[in-house]
Amino acid sequence: xxxxxxxxxxxxSWRMKQTKERVGIVGVGRMGLAMLKHLVKHGHAVTACxxxxxxxxxxxxxxxxxxxxxxRGRARRRAS
Numbered sequence: 001x002x003x004x005x006x007x008x009x010x011x012x013s014w015r016m017k018q019t020k021e022r023v024g025i026v027g028v029g030r031m032g033l034a035m036l037k038h039l040v041k042h043g044h045a046v047t048a049c050x051x052x053x054x055x056x057x058x059x060x061x062x063x064x065x066x067x068x069x070x071x072r073g074r075a076r077r078r079a080s
Contacts, residue, residue: 020043020044020045021044022044022045022046022047023039023044023045023046024046024047024049024067025039025046025047025048025049025064026049026050026070027049027050028048028049028055028056028058028059028064029050029052032048032050033055033058033059033062036048036059036064037062037063040062040063046063046065047064047065047067048064048065048066048067049066049067049068049069
């Protein structure tokens with residue numbers, strides 16, 4: 001676990017442990033899918049968007065939710 005320190009020297013690692021951000025990835029080809037898998041592995045909730053349904057299926061298999069439209073960011077299929 002990385003330990004972050006604010007300018008006054010305070011350790012903020014407790015805050016990083018408690019808050020995992022939701023991440024959206026647009027394009028889950030070779031590189032995007034690899035990033036998605038890494039983020040899911042480390043406990044982030046990930047939503048993926050891609051024009052290729054096959055890639056979206058791979059993203060779901062990896063544990064991500066998927067979205068129809070990146071502008072809306074609404075998940076259409078949740079990970080099981």
